[in-house]
Amino acid sequence: MTLHRLGKDPESKDGGSPTIYLDDETDTYLIQGFKVLDDERRAQMDIPGHEDVIELPRRMVQYFLEVKGDEGPDV
Known part of the structure; x- marks a missing residue:
């Protein structure tokens, strides 16, 4: 397994x-x-005990590969 850092705020x-x-x-x-x-x-979300919620600034969406039109790293 390799983690690829796509973007940092x-x-x-x-x-x-x-x-x-x-x-x-x-x-x-x-x-x-x-x-x-x-x-x-x-309270407005249904969060199972094995999950949590993080907050991500909207400006970070640019780093998702689908938004960038990228296939991602070669695997």
Whole structure:
């Protein structure tokens, strides 16, 4: 398995988050972001115990391969 970093938020204050990765083995995205702790917003979602919610700035959508019109890394 190899994780490919597709994009990091250039506006991040600490330069570490959010970041979008592609797992070439599972063909899934992994998103590092800010955990949503706001109870009011979480209450509007049905979140199973084995899942969680992160917040991703809209500007980060540009890094998803489908938006870029890219096939992704060679696997």
